[in-house]
Amino acid sequence: MIDEVLAIDQLGFQYGEKQVLSDISLSLNSGKYYALLGPNGAGKSTLFSLICQLLRPVSGSLNLMGKNTQKHTRFALKQLGIVFQQPTLDLDLTVTQNLQYHASLQGMSGALTRQRIEEELARFGLADRAKDKVRALNGGHRRRVEIARALLHKPKLLLLDEATVGLDQNTRDAMNTHLRALCDSEGITILSSTHLIDEVKPNDELIVLLNGQVKLQQRCEEAMKSLGVETVQQLYRQMHMSGGQ
Amino acid sequence: MAYFTCFTGILIRELLRFWQQRSRLISALVRPLLWLVVFAAGFRAALGVAIIPPYETYITYEVYIVPGLAGVIMLFNGMQSSLSMVYDREMGSMKVLLTSPMPRSFLLVSKLLAGAFISTLQVYAFFAIAWLLDVQAEPIGYLVVLPALVLTALMLGALGLLLSSFIKQLENFAGVMNFVVFPMFFLSSALYPLWKMQESSEWLYQLCLFNPFTHAVELIRFAMYSQFNAQALAVTLGCTLAFIGLAIWGYDPKRGMVRRKVGG
Helix, strand or coil: CCCEEEEEEEEEEEECCEEEEEEEEEEEECCCEEEEECCCCCCHHHHHHHHCCCCCCCEEEEEECCEECCCCHHHHHHCEEEECCCCCCCCCCEHHHHHHHHHHHCCCCHHHHHHHHHHHHHHCCCHHHCCCEHHHCCHHHHHHHHHHHHHCCCCCEEEEECCCCCCCHHHHHHHHHHHHHHHHHHCCEEEEEECCHHHCCCCCEEEEEECCEEEEEEEHHHHHHHHCCCCHHHHHHHHHHCCCC | CHHHHHHHHHHHHHHHHHHHCHHHHHHHHHHHHHHHHHHHHHHCCCCCCCCCCCCCCCCCHHHHHHHHHHHHHHHHHHHHHHHHHHHHHHHCHHHHHHCCCCCHHHHHHHHHHHHHHHHHHHHHHHHHHHHHCCCCCCHHHHHHHHHHHHHHHHHHHHHHHHHHHHCCCHHHHHHHHHHHHHHHHHCCCCCCCHHHHHHHCHHHHHHHHHCHHHHHHHHHHHHHCCCCCHHHHHHHHHHHHHHHHHHHHHCCCCCHHHHCCCCC
C-alpha cells in the first residue's frame, strides 16, 4: 500500500509576471486530515487548481499515488474528489440528478452509480432529500451534497477549498467532525484549505501557506509546542507577523 | 463504455436543463417566427426571388427564408451555449466538467454534440410550425436536411465554445451579439439571395462569401431540396473542425483558462 498519497516537489506558478506560488514542497500521507491555512490571496485556490489540473505548473512536479499528474492525467483525476470554493451544483436539477451527472463524468456504470448515491446520501443524512431540487436546500445541505458528490467515485484524496465558508457555526462544526471521521473510517486523505483558524484542530496536520510559500508543515500540536504557544490562533498570528521566518 | 456513459450523462444534463428552461424554446422559436410571419409578409413584394438553385420554380419569400431562419435558431443557440459556458465558468460549475478524468477534448466535443442535439430539436419544432403556416418543403427534405442541421449546429456551437474560452467576463458578452451574431446573420444568404447583395455592393458580397454562416445556410437550403452543395459542405465542415480545434486549444489549462485569475 502506498502511504504517500500526494507529493509536491518545488512547485511554482505565476500569473503573467506575478509569482503566486514558489518552491512549494509537500507530502501528504493516506488517512490524514491536512488543514491548509493561509490568508486570502496566499495561493490556496491556485494550489488546488494545480492539483486538479485546471492550471499547469510553471515549475516543479506533482505526484499522486506515485504517478506524475501531468503524465497520468486521467489516473490522477480519478483519485481526486474536489469541493470547490464556489458552489458548483446545478440548482435546477435534483440532488440525485446532480450526483448522477458527476457519476457519468467519472464513467461510472448505472448500477454502481445507484448504489453509491444511496450510500453517500444515507451517510450524509440526505436520503429524504434525494428528489428535491438543489435550489430548495439550505447552504449546509448544499455543501453536504457537494461533499457526497466528491466522494461518489471513492477518491483517495479529497480537496476541500474553503468548503465551510458561509455556513453557520453549528453546521461547520458538524461538517468538520464528519470529515475527520471519514479519514479514519475510509482511510481517505483530506486537504482542506481555510482561513478560519478555529477550524484547525490539534490533531490535524497543519500546512501554513504565506505569500505563495509553505512556511510550515507539521502536526498542529507539535508545531504549537515547538513555538511555545497554546492555541492555533497564537501560532498563526506569530507566523503571520514574522512572515513565517 | 465509460465514454458512452459520460456522453450520455452530459446529454441528459443538457436536456434536463433545457426542460427546466422551457422559455428558451419559446424565445428560440418566437424570433424566427416573427421573421417568417411579419417580416416576410412585409417584404414579400419588395424582395422578389428569382429562380436560383436549388429551386426549380418561383418560390415565395417565406419559402426562401426558412433555411436561413433554421440557421438563425442554431446561431442564437450556439451563442446561448457560449453564454452559458461563460456563466458556468464564472459560477464554477465548469470546473466540475473540466476535472472529470475523461479527456478534455472528449468532454468539450460531448458538450457540443449535446448542444447540437438540442439545437436540432428546436429547428424541427420551427419546421413543424412553418408547415402549419403552409410554408412547406418536400417531406423527404426534412429527413435529408438532418445531417446538414447537425453539422451547422456543431459549427455554431463550436464557434460559441471558442468565443467562451476567450471571453473573460460575462459582462463582455454583449459584444458578441454586436460583433459576431448580427454581422454573421445579416452578411449571409439567410434573408436575401447573394446575387441581390452583389447588385448592391461587390465588397459586401465578398464579405458574405467569406462568412461561414452563408455556407451553412446554403448547405441546409440545398439539403432541404435533396440536393448537395459540395462547396457549402466543405466550408462548413472545415470551419467546424477549425473551431473545435481552436476551442479545445482555448480550454487547455496552459492557454485560455490560465488567463482567468483563479484567486486565493
